[in-house]
Amino acid sequence: MGELFDRLREERDDASLRERALAHGTAYLEGVDTRSVYPGDAAIDGLSALREALPTHGTSAHDIVDTLHAVGSPATVAQLGGRYFGMVNGGVLPAALAARLLGDHWDQNPALYALSPTVATLEDVCENWVSDLLGLPADTAMGLVSGSSLAIVSALAAARWRLLQNQGWDVNASGLGGAPAIRLITSRHTHGTVKKAIAMLGFGLDCIEWVDVDDQGRLKPDCLPPLDDSCLLMLQAGNVNSGAFDPFEAVCEQAAEAGAWVHVDGAFGLWAAACPAMSALTEGMAMATSWSADGHKTLNTPYDTGLVLTRDRDALVNALQLSGEYVVWGDARDNMLYTPEMSRRARAVELWAALKTLGRSGVDELVTSLHDRAMQFAQELPDAGFEVMNEVVYNQVLVRADDGDTIDRVIDAVQRNGVCWVGGSSWFGQRVMRISVCNWRTTSADVSRSVEAMASALKRIRGNLTHLSP
Numbered sequence: 001m002g003e004l005f006d007r008l009r010e011e012r013d014d015a016s017l018r019e020r021a022l023a024h025g026t027a028y029l030e031g032v033d034t035r036s037v038y039p040g041d042a043a044i045d046g047l048s049a050l051r052e053a054l055p056t057h058g059t060s061a062h063d064i065v066d067t068l069h070a071v072g073s074p075a076t077v078a079q080l081g082g083r084y085f086g087m088v089n090g091g092v093l094p095a096a097l098a099a100r101l102l103g104d105h106w107d108q109n110p111a112l113y114a115l116s117p118t119v120a121t122l123e124d125v126c127e128n129w130v131s132d133l134l135g136l137p138a139d140t141a142m143g144l145v146s147g148s149s150l151a152i153v154s155a156l157a158a159a160r161w162r163l164l165q166n167q168g169w170d171v172n173a174s175g176l177g178g179a180p181a182i183r184l185i186t187s188r189h190t191h192g193t194v195k196k197a198i199a200m201l202g203f204g205l206d207c208i209e210w211v212d213v214d215d216q217g218r219l220k221p222d223c224l225p226p227l228d229d230s231c232l233l234m235l236q237a238g239n240v241n242s243g244a245f246d247p248f249e250a251v252c253e254q255a256a257e258a259g260a261w262v263h264v265d266g267a268f269g270l271w272a273a274a275c276p277a278m279s280a281l282t283e284g285m286a287m288a289t290s291w292s293a294d295g296h297k298t299l300n301t302p303y304d305t306g307l308v309l310t311r312d313r314d315a316l317v318n319a320l321q322l323s324g325e326y327v328v329w330g331d332a333r334d335n336m337l338y339t340p341e342m343s344r345r346a347r348a349v350e351l352w353a354a355l356k357t358l359g360r361s362g363v364d365e366l367v368t369s370l371h372d373r374a375m376q377f378a379q380e381l382p383d384a385g386f387e388v389m390n391e392v393v394y395n396q397v398l399v400r401a402d403d404g405d406t407i408d409r410v411i412d413a414v415q416r417n418g419v420c421w422v423g424g425s426s427w428f429g430q431r432v433m434r435i436s437v438c439n440w441r442t443t444s445a446d447v448s449r450s451v452e453a454m455a456s457a458l459k460r461i462r463g464n465l466t467h468l469s470p
């Protein structure tokens, strides 16, 4: 007895422990552009070292950090490097990472102003900065959640509260049983997390009124059903495959006349509103009622930064309300009223740092450069034998070659080769290679090197196929 706490106190006062963690992190970052993007078999096999029974006695903090680096680091996917193009995974800005490190030392619970005046102030500042940067209405409310998934749940919960309140129904008190109907309208290309939110909130996926899309995956406004004030429309800024943006102006005008709620899922695309050159994509987007976005995609904050934004502050706060005898209410912002969680990470630290390190012009430059790199892919890939399937309006490129089997084999070969990482998807029934440029570290040379890897994989596969054909 007592030994554990003696050790903990020693480790608390041992600055070399945190220096060691930082040294491992620095070594990791230094190697991230030269290693295989996807870990090799040996590194993955090495993870079996972690599969031990829970030890009876604790391990020293130095050993823990060393084990994580020795076993864990080699088996990570090098998403922080410049040649990871899977999912829509952003990089990390140096200032945002450094701010997270400092913020982790603070270990603040930002639920209430009284728990962290610093973080409450940072959230307040970010709320103003983000709505100003994206041209959203003054007094737009913002909550910081883990990512777009939860931001969408939060926004749709706010919409549910408001649309039912408008019909004289208090959903918090009376629930959904016997409630007036809410009509759910979204495009056939809506993201899976929107469907997940609809299911989680008890609306029922079978109740969705689906709207057809054009050849870029944009909702067709002339296919909208007649709208009324029980409608919840879900649009997207950035189709997860093609990067296309729904036609906000046409839809939002109709929705405003009908008194419907419009939510925009802008997980990675909302930031286009900070780019004057891309204003055509986001025209009319500010007319919506709520928006969701990630910091950890286009803005390149570390993970766990989702933003829910709405012009209807009351609806958000009512939908996410919480009370307790012991709660110390602040005169200023109490963050837990804007998120489903009570206790959570101080996400505003790195969001604030990212916005501060970039500034208004830096966000524009970052988003523009991701688009430029995507355009470079679209320009170089046809010479390598590929066909680009989408209009590259943002950061996404969809590519095919020959047939579905060939492109799947190219994707597999590219993933194994380790120069870069791309995933596959399906686009109007055809298998495609899906490239998402989302990291500030991606250079023009990274793109060319990745195209070379794709070209040589295609050449080899075509060579083998010719060789095998009768």
Ligand SMILES: Cc1ncc(COP(=O)(O)O)c(C=O)c1O
Pocket: 087, 088, 146, 147, 148, 149, 150, 191, 193, 236, 238, 239, 240, 265, 266, 267, 268, 294, 306
């Ligand atoms: C359009 C869109 N919406 C929502 C999400 C979900 O975001 P998150 O993974 O941060 O929850 C994604 C993820 O890629 C996305 O692309």
